[in-house]
Amino acid sequence: MSRAEIMESADAAVAGIEDGSTVLVGGFGLAGMPFDLIEALIRQGAKDLTIVSNNAGNGDVGLAALLAAGRVRKVLCSFPRQADSWVFDDLYRAGKIELEVVPQGNLAERMRAAGAGIGAFYSPTAVGTPLAEGKEEREIDGRKYLLEYPIKGDYALIGAHVADTLGNLVYRKTARNFGPVMATAATTTIVQVGQVVEAGALDPEAVVTPSIYVDRIVRVTARHYTVQGAR
Amino acid sequence: MTTTTTTTTIDHPLSMDELAAVIARDIPAGSFVNLGIGQPTKIADHLPAGSGVVLHTENGMLNMGPKADGDAVDPDLTNAGKVPVTELPGAAYFHHADSFAMMRGGHLDVCVLGAYQVAFNGDLANWHTGKPDDIPAVGGAMDLAIGAKDVYVMMTLFTRSGEPKLVPRCTYPLTGLGCVSRVYTDHGVFDVTADGVRIRETYGVGADELAERLGIPLP
Numbered sequence: 001m002s003r004a005e006i007m008e009s010a011d012a013a014v015a016g017i018e019d020g021s022t023v024l025v026g027g028f029g030l031a032g033m034p035f036d037l038i039e040a041l042i043r044q045g046a047k048d049l050t051i052v053s054n055n056a057g058n059g060d061v062g063l064a065a066l067l068a069a070g071r072v073r074k075v076l077c078s079f080p081r082q083a084d085s086w087v088f089d090d091l092y093r094a095g096k097i098e099l100e101v102v103p104q105g106n107l108a109e110r111m112r113a114a115g116a117g118i119g120a121f122y123s124p125t126a127v128g129t130p131l132a133e134g135k136e137e138r139e140i141d142g143r144k145y146l147l148e149y150p151i152k153g154d155y156a157l158i159g160a161h162v163a164d165t166l167g168n169l170v171y172r173k174t175a176r177n178f179g180p181v182m183a184t185a186a187t188t189t190i191v192q193v194g195q196v197v198e199a200g201a202l203d204p205e206a207v208v209t210p211s212i213y214v215d216r217i218v219r220v221t222a223r224h225y226t227v228q229g230a231r
Numbered sequence: 232m233t234t235t236t237t238t239t240t241i242d243h244p245l246s247m248d249e250l251a252a253v254i255a256r257d258i259p260a261g262s263f264v265n266l267g268i269g270q271p272t273k274i275a276d277h278l279p280a281g282s283g284v285v286l287h288t289e290n291g292m293l294n295m296g297p298k299a300d301g302d303a304v305d306p307d308l309t310n311a312g313k314v315p316v317t318e319l320p321g322a323a324y325f326h327h328a329d330s331f332a333m334m335r336g337g338h339l340d341v342c343v344l345g346a347y348q349v350a351f352n353g354d355l356a357n358w359h360t361g362k363p364d365d366i367p368a369v370g371g372a373m374d375l376a377i378g379a380k381d382v383y384v385m386m387t388l389f390t391r392s393g394e395p396k397l398v399p400r401c402t403y404p405l406t407g408l409g410c411v412s413r414v415y416t417d418h419g420v421f422d423v424t425a426d427g428v429r430i431r432e433t434y435g436v437g438a439d440e441l442a443e444r445l446g447i448p449l450p
Binding site for chain 2: 028029054080088104108124126129130174176179181208
């Protein structure tokens with residue numbers, strides 16, 4: 001890809017996302033959730049989306065708002081059911097959304113594989129459980145594994161702390177979570193950040209996501225939201 | 232019987248806080264430990280000062296500190312249960328693929344998980360009741376179950392209706408096969424060995440009575 005582009009607005013950053021796209025959405029609960037990009041995506045109107053994210057929305061904001069707007073056909077996630085996942089719960093029980101539950105480590109590794117050009121891999125997670133159904137099992141060196149395929153996104157929407165003008169990213173604390181992996185696994189990676197600095201202003205030793213993975217950046221105003229326990 | 236049974240003077244079933252203290256006592260100093268979500272996170276409050284235990288949280292952190300309150304709450308810093316936490320000196324952050332690589336790769340010494348059921352062979356069921364109207368949610372449970380060197384379970388020994396949760400064979404959907412090494416409960420502590428379940432300690436009940444009620448060998 002060409003160099004990352006600094007966008008004027010979140011709306012400009014999500015322009016062109018097509019109906020039926022697979023969209024990787026960063027965040028673990030609300031930490032690292034790209035709220036502004038998701039709100040822009042709701043305004044943009046793309047529908048029939050497949051969303052890949054750790055959770056299936058918390059409260060009424062962010063991913064939950066996208067679900068509530070009826071734009072999501074299917075969710076791949078590890079942990080949909082939480083104390084504040086009422087939007088997803090209602091849609092799921094009404095048969096209005098598909099769910100594929102993926103163990104959290106496999107979810108991350110399958111996206112890592114997509115970004116790293118790995119065709120498939122064997123993981124020991126979920127052997128002998130209901131989530132092994134339909135997967136090839138193989139014993140390697142005395143241990144059983146399941147064949148897992150990559151999860152590739154058409155788009156990734158992630159949040160980061162600071163970007164430089166080339167698209168190098170640093171994150172903040174546990175808001176890093178899925179961001180660096182999703183950035184590698186999508187055809188087009190769109191990032192919202194709290195600050196954009198000149199190239200050279202970030203310590204090259206501290207860059208977490210190198211600019212090669214980043215396509216569009218938009219600076220947004222940091223916002224406060226309530227942190228809730230999952231259970 | 233080759234397993235040594237520890238005798239204790241505790242004469243009542245333990246509360247979950249007391250049980251957390253027992254588990255904290257048994258975690259070797261200097262271990263890398265994951266405490267999952269919910270009840271096991273209480274163990275952190277009982278780790279002795281200077282234990283050198285490093286807490287891992289699967290959302291991407293080592294050397295996690297206690298819960299954050301008031302002004303210390305930072306939306307960018309939570310544990311796996313999305314509860315705001317703090318960082319200790321020497322903390323490190325990493326992304327999710329790295330976090331689960333260190334788990335799956337056998338680098339974690341201990342994890343402590345809750346459970347619906349544990350089987351005598353160490354099978355674990357803790358992610359899904361299997362009821363038709365229940366929305367399945369696995370999180371990191373299956374990765375933790377097969378990843379940590381030692382998997383401890385912290386749970387009540389009996390359901391509210393009195394059914395044992397340490398069972399010959401799990402009836403709930405499985406999380407992992409043969410992965411549990413020790414089970415901490417309000418009525419006693421059990422080791423899962425190649426020869427079956429062995430009582431390690433009991434609280435407020437005789438070992439013979441407990442063994443008979445569970446259908447496991449006498450200590």
